[in-house]
Amino acid sequence: MPGRHIHTAGERIDVERFRVFAIHPIAHASQQREIAQALRFVRAPHPGDASTRTGGCPATNPLVCLELPVDRPVCHTDAVASSPARPSPAVRILDTANRLFYDEGFRVGIDRVISESKVAKASFYRAYPSKDDLIVAVLRRRHEEWTRWFVRRVDALTTERGRSLVRLADALGEWFARDDFRGSPFTNAMADASLPRTAVEVVHRHDEALRRALLAYLEHVGLEASDEVADQVSLIVEGAIVRAQRADRPDAAAAAARAAASLLARLDRPV
Incomplete structure (x- = not known):
């Protein structure tokens, strides 16, 4: 209802606007769950349930958790955690591919992604077993x-x-x-x-x-x-x-x- 707000991760969010606009996940898994529970989109996750242990998503609203045809539901937490000052190889690969694929298309080769990411080939294949996985x-x-x-x-x-x-x-x-x-x-x-x-x-x-x-x-x-x-x-x-x-x-x-x-x-x- 108008005027109601919740506070998450330092943000003041209008509950009614969030509800009717069906906003996609905003930042982190903890923020997603807090918002979703406040709006009663999803059940409250039990501290020991698999979704909180593995990074899975308990949400049922398709804009709170978009279930894609991959190994598990896709949430905003799928980004690989790393220090901002020292991005992990997986993050560097994803950042580079994200830029190259958008600028030049998906035909950009894996060798170029590896070269511009400044990672070893073994690190690439540990993070993304195939180019198809990287595209997804x-x-x-x-x-x-x-x-x-x-x-x-x-x-x-x-x-x-x-x-x-x-x-x-x-x-x-x-x-x-x-x-x-x-x-x-x-x-x-x-x-x-x-x-x-x-x-x-x-x-x-x-x-x-x-x-x-x-x-x-x-x-x-x-x-x-x-x-x-x-x-x-x-x-x-x-x-x-x-x-x-x-x-x-x-x-x-x-x-x-x-x-x-x-x-x-x-x-x-x-x-």
Whole structure:
């Protein structure tokens, strides 16, 4: 309900906004569990249960814990713990692959990832037995980072400018204007014919998670939260991302954001 807040890891979070927008995991496993319990999304984990011992995720809400087709449910804790000053080889590999795959595509070779990560080949294969495993890990990280940013940015813009579907386009426009914008890593991945099945499933789960978040936001802004409307909004969002990536005109990104805002405004009629 409006005005209620919880405090986690030094952050003050509006409970109602968090509830209706179905925000993805924010930072750490302890913070996830605290938020989830406060909102009654998940059962309180027992101190001895496997999820707290192994880093598994007890959540049942798909935006609190996105269950991907890998060895276990994927939570924000999947990043390998290491000192900020001395990243582990696994973290360096993931950081490097995350950058290279987004900038140049998934055809970047393992030898180059190993070289730029400055790790031994044995360290690479201990962390990621195959390139397919690394691709899945990169897509998982991209999902977590992008979803967290997008949800929080739309939430902030909604607070600043008022409830409207146009806030989605506002956030997209900011992303499109970044120097490192290379389009959607998930759309880019699907264009790669050699993408492994497990990675394709990660992309599909990302799409479903985004659609669920859009459904929640439709309800939050007082619009019809139906599958049909969510599909329309999702199509506008995804189409704008693809259009912004094209380099056939210098203002392609800005034009895509404006077009998305115009189309979303037409749907912006409270029920």
